[in-house]
Amino acid sequence: MAQYFSILLVLITLGTGLVWLLDKLLWAPKRRAALARAEQAAGGELDQDSREKMLAHPSWVESCRGAFPVIAAVLVLRSFLFEPFQIPSGSMMPTLLVGDFILVEKFAYGIKDPVFAKTMIPTGKPKRGDIIVFKYPEDPKVDYIKRVVGLPGDKIIYRNKHLYIQPACAEGVKECPGLSEVTSVDKGKGEFYLGNFPLDRRTETLGDVKHDILLNYAFPDRVGEYFEQPGTRPDEWIVPQGEYFAMGDNRDNSRDSRFWGFVPEQNLVGKAVFIWMSFDMDRSPDSWLPSWVPTGVRFGRLGPIH
Incomplete structure (x- = not known):
């Protein structure tokens, strides 16, 4: 059971990490580029609410971004440092x-x-x-x-x-x-x-x-x-x-x-x-x-x- 949990923890860490990396390198730059085009078409800067909406992460991406560092820390702690047992x-x-x-x-x-x-x-x-x-x-x-x-x-x-x-x-x-x-x-x-x-x-x-x-x-x-x-x-x-x-x-x-x-x-x-x-x-x-x-x-x- 512990081995299955370790494998699951690794898969979740890889999945959330991949989402974090794709957002940082691909999706976030695309949102910023779309914002720049919208501001150019509008002839100036958009209002704050519009800017925040265009730059906002999708909810599932935001969840993965928030979970990744926590799950990665748990993986390192449990796999290489200490593991609890009953x-x-x-x-x-x-x-x-x-x-x-x-x-x-x-x-x-x-x-x-x-x-x-x-x-x-x-x-x-x-x-x-x-x-x-x-x-x-x-x-x-x-x-x-x-x-x-x-x-x-x-x-x-x-x-x-x-x-x-x-x-x-x-x-x-x-x-x-x-x-x-x-x-x-x-x-x-x-x-x-x-x-x-x-x-x-x-x-x-x-x-x-x-x-x-x-x-x-x-x-x-x-x-x-x-x-x-x-x-x-x-x-x-x-x-x-x-x-x-x-x-x-x-x-x-x-x-x-x-x-x-x-x-x-x-x-x-x-x-x-x-x-x-x-x-x-x-x-x-x-x-x-x-x-x-x-x-x-x-x-x-x-x-x-x-």
Whole structure:
């Protein structure tokens, strides 16, 4: 849907821009020439009302002239700088909640054309711990949001709720890093639930990023549903070059790279950087209002995303 909107925005910008250009270079000079001929035929300058009528733009041209700079500014802002997204599910809890509205930095991983999403100017690569928005590999029309866990060349193991990473060995390095468990600190449970089960909240450190995750120790890992990479065990993966391994912070309620594989670099949309609005969606089933109507605003959640 977002891709279709981008294409529509480009077409509208081109259409209104073309009208603006034709009016500036062709139609406006013709109106001025017609005015000059009318004044010459009248033997002098016409009155102000007549001059304004002859020089006036047609209403549809005036609409396009007024809309063009606004639409062009929106196109530049949305395509190359920032794009708003809404969090639709709880897969990134507790970092992001249903009802959060976020800004995604589009230029974080390259400036791309708004139609074909091909990188025109490289600007950077995802880092471990980044929260990324990307085109879902199994259905590129759908936008997904997850956290980068594995970089190209990394070995990832997720076993019994424990995450292990062996970073890729840099070329020319004699001693490569070994496999190590990602550290996490217990913060208690009972704040969040999955059904009737209270979730354990832990603070995890991924690279330079500290963030909270949720775990349900009463819920076994769904190893039988994991994406199987040839040459590795069912709960192990080696990230190919040009791809990334991404997981949700709500580990037992997230369909992520464990289940469908890796995120190709060309699927990257941008980096989630800011919560600009957050609505509480906790409406009871017996309410006469639709479930999508907010019950309040969570002002305390506004700010940078970590």
